[in-house]
Amino acid sequence: MMTRSTFHPDFALLFLNPREAATIDAIVGHIIPSEEGSPGAREAGVTEYIDRALSGFMRDLQPVYREGLAEFEAFAVETAGATYLDLDGEQQLAVIAELDELSGARPDAFLGQFYRIVREHTVQGFxxxxxxxxxxxxxxxxxxxxxxxxxxxxxEQMHPGVDSTSIPILTVKDLYSRIGSMK
Incomplete structure (x- = not known):
């Protein structure tokens, strides 16, 4: 179970400030938690993805994240009596569960919309x-x-039932490096 955030990014923050990044990191850690033998959103660098995206192609969402994080902190104080980062893992999870319920019950509420955006960005980053x-x-x-x-x-790889885990995993960087080596 998660404990209070001790987030120290191993990357340069481009949009989020350190507290915002720590809050996002704690949230994404509850959306896709790690389990033994299975890394979660934190280990996958989802916070870095969100920070980079907000400084680049998703920059139009910067005000949404600023306001959303402020409302999220107010929501945590209102529902759990402390800011999100000052809560233990169980309390953080309870806040997320309540927010998830609010998101479904009042889909037009800004905080619910913000949570759905963070959840979508978590999946994208993962x-x-x-x-x-x-x-x-x-x-x-x-x-x-x-x-x-x-x-x-x-x-052979296109046939139904093929074990795709037998295909070597390649990233875009891998493909570009192969192009460079073809010269």
Whole structure:
């Protein structure tokens, strides 16, 4: 079970401040938790993905994240009596569960919308190509048996029932390095 956040990024923050990044890291850790032998969103670098995306192609969502994180903290104080990072893992999980319920019961509420956005970005960061900052060590792809970026598949690999885990996992970076080595 998770404990109070001790988030220390091993990457440069581009949009989020350290407290916001720690809060996002704790949230994504509850959305896709790690289990023994199975890394979760934290280990996959989802917070780095979200931070990079907010400084780049998702920059239009910067105000949504700023306001959403502020409302999220107020929600944690209101429902659990402390800011999210000051809660223990069980209390954080209870806040997330209550927020998830609110998200379904009042889909038009801003905080519920914000939570759905963070949840969607968590999935993107967990399963996207590592070039975008998440899916560190291709943990998301390994979890579902996805071979990643491929130039193509052999006829045998296209048959139903093929074990896709036997196909070497390649990232976009791997493909580009192969292009460079072809010269």
């Amino acid at each position: 399963f996207g190509d590592p070039a975008y900052g998440g899916n560190r060590d291709v943990v998301g792809w390994k979890l579902v048996g996805f071979p990643g970026a491929q130039w193509g598949y052999t006829p």
